Amino acid sequence: MATLKDIAKRAGVSQGTVSRILNEDHTLNVSAQTRENVVRIATELGYRSVVQRYQDKISQTKKNKKKVTIGIAQMFEMAELQDDIYYMMLKNLVDAECFSRGWNTVSLYRDQAQKFVKNNDAKLDGIVAIGRFTKEEIESFEVYTKNIVFIDSSPDEMKYDSIVPNYHMAIRLTLDHFAKMGYQQVAYAGAINTYNRIKKLTMDPRFYYYKNTMLAKHLYDEDLVINCEMNSRSSYEAMEAFLATHKRPPEALFISSDAAVAGILNAIREHGFSIPGDCNIVSYNNTAFSENSTPPLDSIEVYLNETAKEALVALERLWKEERIPRKVVIPCSLIVRESVQKKVNK
Numbered sequence: 001m002a003t004l005k006d007i008a009k010r011a012g013v014s015q016g017t018v019s020r021i022l023n024e025d026h027t028l029n030v031s032a033q034t035r036e037n038v039v040r041i042a043t044e045l046g047y048r049s050v051v052q053r054y055q056d057k058i059s060q061t062k063k064n065k066k067k068v069t070i071g072i073a074q075m076f077e078m079a080e081l082q083d084d085i086y087y088m089m090l091k092n093l094v095d096a097e098c099f100s101r102g103w104n105t106v107s108l109y110r111d112q113a114q115k116f117v118k119n120n121d122a123k124l125d126g127i128v129a130i131g132r133f134t135k136e137e138i139e140s141f142e143v144y145t146k147n148i149v150f151i152d153s154s155p156d157e158m159k160y161d162s163i164v165p166n167y168h169m170a171i172r173l174t175l176d177h178f179a180k181m182g183y184q185q186v187a188y189a190g191a192i193n194t195y196n197r198i199k200k201l202t203m204d205p206r207f208y209y210y211k212n213t214m215l216a217k218h219l220y221d222e223d224l225v226i227n228c229e230m231n232s233r234s235s236y237e238a239m240e241a242f243l244a245t246h247k248r249p250p251e252a253l254f255i256s257s258d259a260a261v262a263g264i265l266n267a268i269r270e271h272g273f274s275i276p277g278d279c280n281i282v283s284y285n286n287t288a289f290s291e292n293s294t295p296p297l298d299s300i301e302v303y304l305n306e307t308a309k310e311a312l313v314a315l316e317r318l319w320k321e322e323r324i325p326r327k328v329v330i331p332c333s334l335i336v337r338e339s340v341q342k343k344v345n346k
Contacts, residue, residue, distance in 0.1 A: 002045035010045075011038045018042075068103040070094075070315070071124045071144060073116050075131020086258065086285045086304075090130050090151060093308035101312065108141075115140035126315040129153075132202075147318040149311045154327055161314040163328045165302045171209040173300065173334045174254050174282045182343030183252035183280065186214070187224035189235065189264055190256025190284075206256040206284065224250055228260060236263030243271050249279035251343070258289035258299070265293060276341035286335055295338040302332050 004015045004022075011018065013034065020028045021038045072094055076087055098105045106124065108116040116137055118124070126147035129138075138155060141148050154162035178186050188211075191204045207225075214220035223246070228238035235255075243249065249268050255261055261283050268279050275281060275295060283290040286299035310328050317326070 002042070002047040004047075006045060007038060007042050007047060010041050013038065022047075068098075068101070068125045069106060069122045070098050070103055070312075071106050071108045071118060071127040071141075073108040073127060073129045073133070073137075073141065075129075075133060085287055085289070087130055087152075089287065089304055090308065093304050094128050094130070094151075094311060097308045097312050110137075118144070126318065128311050128315070147315055149314040149318075151307060151311055157325060157327050159325060161318065161325050161327070163307050163310045163314065163330065165307070166329050166331050167205040168209045170284060170300045170302070170332045171206065171213055171254075173332065174284075175213060177282060177298065177334055177336070177340065178252045178254075178280070181252075181280070181340050182345070183340075184217075185219055185221070185224065185250075186252040186254055187226060187250035188254050188256065189226040189228060189238070190254075190260055191230055192225065192227045204256065210254065210256075226253075226264075228263075230257040230259040232260065232263035232266075234263065235260035236267050239264045239267035243267065249273050251278075251280060252340075253279055253281050255281060255283045255297075258283050258285040258287045261289045261293055261297065276339050280340040282334070282340065291337075297339040298337050299335050300332050301335050303330050306330055 004018050008015045008018045011034070013030075017028065017030065017034075018038055021030070021035050022042060072091055074087060074091055095105050104122070106118050106120065106122055108118050108127070111117050114134075114136065117140070124144040126145055126149065127141050128149050128151060129141060130151045132153045133141075133150075133155065138148070148160055150160055150162040152164060154160070154164055175186060178184075188207060190206065192207050193203055211220060226235075226238045226242050228234040239249070249271075253264075255264060264281075265275065268275060273279055281297055283297045283299045284302075286301040290297040290299040307330050310330065314326065314328070
C-alpha cells in the first residue's frame with residue numbers, strides 16, 4: 001500500500017505538502033501543476049487516506065451483511081397459550097431480543113399433518129423451539145435449518161443446544177423456604193407427567209425433583225400430590241377433589257405453574273380457608289398470575305429475559321460451526337411476598 005513518503009519522493013516535495021494537497025488544503029501556496037502532479041502520482045500508486053479506507057470498510061461491511069431470519073416454534077397452540085402465559089412471554093422476549101439485533105422473526109405453525117411450516121419463502125438461519133416437541137416435529141424443523149435451539153426442553157443433548165431452568169434448584173429453594181417457616185410436609189400441585197403430541201408420557205422435572213427430595217427426607221406422601229393439568233379449570237377440579245377427601249387444604253403447597261394458581265386459590269377460598277395461614281403457597285414462574293393474586297404469592301423466578309438471550313447466543317455459536325451442543329442451565333431465585341406465614345405450633 002502506497003504511503004505519503006512514497007508519493008513525496010516521486011513528486012519531489014515534502015510529506016507535509018503531499019498531506020495538505022490530498023486533504024484539499026487551499027491555503028497551501030503551491031502551483032496548480034504541483035497539485036495536479038501529486039494527485040496523479042497518488043492515484044497511480046493507489047493511495048487511499050485513512051478516512052477513505054475506513055469508509056470503504058464500513059461500506060463493504062454493510063454490503064456483505066445479510067438479514068438474519070429466525071423461526072420461532074411454540075409447543076402450545078394459541079388457545080393453550082391463553083391459559084399459560086409463561087410460554088407466550090418467552091416467545092415475546094425471543095422476538096424482542098431478535099429485534100434488538102436487527103434480526104427478522106417468522107412464526108412456525110403446525111399443519112394438518114402436525115408438521116411445522118412457515119407461511120412465507122424466507123430462508124431460516126435458525127430456529128428457536130419453545131417447549132417440548134415430538135421426534136416428527138423436530139424433523140420438520142430440520143427441513144429448514146440444522147441450527148436449532150430448544151428452550152425449556154432438551155430432546156437430544158448430543159445433537160441440539162438447549163436452554164433450561166434449574167428445576168432442582170427451584171425445588172430446593174422452595175422446600176428450604178417452607179422449612180425455615182416451620183413446614184416440613186409440603187404438598188405438590190401440578191402435572192406429574194407431561195404429554196407430548198403423540199401422548200407419550202414423560203415425568204415433569206419439577207415433580208421428579210420434588211418426589212426424590214421428599215423421599216430422601218422420608219417425607220413423601222402420595223396423598224399430598226394434587227395431580228392436575230397446567231390450567232385453572234383442571235387445578236380447580238383437582239383441589240376440589242382434595243378438599244372433599246381431606247376436608248382442609250395442605251398447610252404448605254408448591255404449585256408447579258402459575259397457570260394453575262387461579263383455580264387452586266378459588267377452590268380454597270370457596271371452602272372458607274385463608275391464604276396464608278390455613279394454606280401457605282409457593283408458586284413457580286413468577287408471572288403476573290402470582291404477583292397480582294390476592295395475596296401476592298411467594299414465587300420462583302426463572303429469569304425469562306436471560307433465557308431468551310442465551311438462546312440467541314447459542315444460535316450465534318452454531319453459525320460459527322461450534323458443533324458440540326451445549327445445555328445451558330439458568331439458575332432461579334425465590335421472590336418472597338405474602339403467601340407463606342410462619343407456622344405457630346399449638
